[in-house]
Amino acid sequence: MARIVALSNESAAVVAVYAEQPEAGVAFALAFPEGELPRLVYWGRPMTHPETVVDAADALRPQRVSGALDYTPWPSVLPTQAEAWIGEPRLALRRDGVEVFCRFTVTDITLTEGDRPAVTVTAEDAEQQVALTWTMELDPSGLLRQRAAIRNLAYGELEIGKVELGFAVPGWATEILTTTGHHLRERSPQRQPLTIGRFQRTYVAGRPDFDASLLLTVGAPGFGFEHGEVYSTHVAWSGNSLLSAERLPYTQPVIGGGEILFGGEVTLPHDGAYETPWVYGAYGDGLNEVASRFHRYVRSCHPEMAIKPRPVILNTWEAVYFDQNYDTLVALADKAADSGVERFVVDDGWFGSRRDDTSGLGDWQIAQSVWPEGPKSLKALADYVHGKGMQFGLWFEPEMVNPDSEMFRNHPDWVLKPTANRLPMQGRCQQVVDLTNPEAYDYVYDCMDKLVEELGIDYIKWDHNKLVTEAFSPENARPAVHEQTLAVYRIFRDLKAAHPGLEIESCSSGGGRVDLGILEVADRIWASDCVDPVERADIQRYTSLLVPPEMIGEHVGASPAHSTHRSTSQEMRMAMAFFGHMGIEWNLLKEPQGDLDKLGVWVAEYKRHRADFATGTVVHGDEGDPAVRLDGVVSADKARAVYRFTQLTTSQTYPAAPVRLPGLDPDAVYRVTPLDMNRELKLNVTDGQSLDITNGQSPLGWWNDDGVCLTGRALQTYGIRPPSLHPAQAVLFTAVRQ
16 A cells, blocks of 8 residues: 655654555655755665665765865755756746746645655745745656646746756666657667766657657666666656756766756746646666556556457558548448458548648648538548448648648638748648647637537547747747647547547657657557558567557558568568557558458457457567567466567577566466467468468477466576567467466
């Protein structure tokens, strides 16, 4: 049961707070030396003697050393130069363009008990007339999160430049893991040492973008998914932000981040306040445990997903692109329904003059030239889809507009632009709608609200294709990314409140906007515009560090892949789409019946496992072979698991080396067998009827209906030998407790 306690030493010079979530296996402790802002003095497993944390201040406080100030830096949760912090400024405030240097004194500490124990600190710099309220919470998932509010007590305006919050971590955490990427190749891992100095990832495109590292993780060198203590941080914000890790010669490392604000973006009047986004921290033994904490938190925001199966989707984009018409989409809907699809989504091209990406965006009225009134209208298609027992979805890009559109011609002032006469550089022939303008907001919301009602829309695919640059609002005469981000959250919430049951997918040219801010209001994210299964192997793996599988859109596409022109087997494409929110983005009208029948078999198998995907634990293996991947989902009760073994390229080991199966009950016995669709492994010849998916020269002993029975401990220690596969192939198998 969660608890939080206050402690003090005999002299009461130091006050400490200890909080724990025993079921999540996490605790933290704060020390408040002599009325100063708190120091994070412990973060890890729960303590057997928490009363000892009151001595942590004396145990960790640095000595004064030569050549420095009288007080050696010992970073608080918001260090300032008044604490002798000489690293990157983490609190930047200005009055009339002049820097305000604050020295906060704690005036109150409030402890909140319950499922989410919390510490709230009130502090003030009376001379500078700035007040601070800082809160740290320990979520039932084991996530630690903090945020701060800055209040202006003076009658002159106070400009907020920066509020960057941090978590102090142990000095042995000297390796950094982040991800990088670009369009069609998001979430590529990269590592570097955490040396003296500052490592920072900055995102100022109005969204996290493809290059965003969902987490910044530090740990002992060589940590992986299954091993090694790690600390991760994430900023729950869909606008401009930064993540950082900093280490000074004088003190332990600090990880954290915050929102990035442009000059004048947030200026507080008397008694006005600015509240930061939540900055999250996660502790775990390996990345799998860290990911499970984020998954548990996100699932708590969407409890309906545990009882409402994620419907298999067909999205029309790579099937027809802009070539939409009633007859084609009705025929595609028939093929989709026959394959087991439960949600049919019409993508870009149904509105205004939108026959390509150069015009019509922002004119959210049905294109009469494509969808005339009558029996071949878009409403008729929606009714037909509903009649086939499927949900109907529609694509929007509410934040963007083409200059070649009626919306822009009628309201050129409804876009973000740096001057009255100059627009920002375009992207995909688009500009950004100023949703901080009430008229523009109402227009966009009303158009969407009306169409959801008229067409019976069950699902919105919400896209965001342009980087938000030079984001200045003509309406408010100031930079607008902060308020624009809040407006986006508000439309999501307002639409879902007005239409109970409506779901919204967050897409941003694929994975350009993935963060806890959007995940709290969206029901699904599109991980990447690339559906090539070889590229997707790591895109999906590292996206799952933050996003639970039931919210990651994973689609079966065509071969060759439209984005890479790589040819892959249908089995590989279906296996890669199996572990998330499965979908299809493929012109089924052009495929032979045999391939459609095979697709139907895989869809049916996915439906048998998707309940576990929505509640289970995602695991990834630490393979010694960089050419292979082992990924899986273990049911919440550890009674069963599904694993995928993927051979991306050729290996140095030959045949395939055993892989360990993480996440199982070590004391239970499991029967491991291949899934039916993969049971028939061919030898090095192809019979013309079935695809050869192995290069093994003899049968694999356990690859049959009976499989093998081993303990969870054996499977996690020595593992099991997978089939020897050709490159760009994958197989699925299960482990079921006996």
